[in-house]
Amino acid sequence: DGGITQSPKYLFRKEGQNVTLSCEQNLNHDAMYWYRQDPGQGLRLIYYSQIVNDFQKGDIAEGYSVSREKKESFPLTVTSAQKNPTAFYLCASTARVFETNTGELFFGEGSRLTVL
């Protein structure tokens, strides 16, 4: 079945440590995204990538880094510079709008990061 796989589902980190969240998709989508979800704030865009080897900052990129070496993979690293990293992280992907004309995002099941 096609979809987006995020791992791990739950992750605990000590302050000062970097952690990497994995996101893999087999939908053959060009674009991939990382959103952060906090209670009462909806989803906010961290980083996005519309093509391999290229990515752009979203609204809240500080303290995060990404790479896009393969079409299928878009890992997110939460660095020690992120002041408040405890949150739920959602990865998503979409086909190009001008091909599908839907704008629909497909989401993974999310990763919950807790800083101890």
Added chain:
Amino acid sequence: AQTVTQSQPEMSVQEAETVTLSCTYDTSESDYYLFWYKQPPSRQMILVIRQEAYKQQNATENRFSVNFQKAAKSFSLKISDSQLGDAAMYFCAYLVNAGGTSYGKLTFGQGTILTVHP
């Protein structure tokens, strides 16, 4: 900047009855998409319904329909014959149609938690 506002943090409905979730948005664009996404306790977001701004006809998907008022910048979701499985958090989202540079960069509202009572 575009903003999306969901003024109802929580709503509840009896099973088999109808409930309406509100959403307003602010934009200066004329060509855009609006979405309602559902996030059940499993946390995976699922698209419920989608509306193109250029279409006057309100979108409908089975028991889900929208009331799209473009001039008022309002986009409410009506759930008819509510079922226990409808219990979830619902997010309204906006996407400007600016070609390849915009796709996927949705702006989300804060969410509304829907409880369905048996």
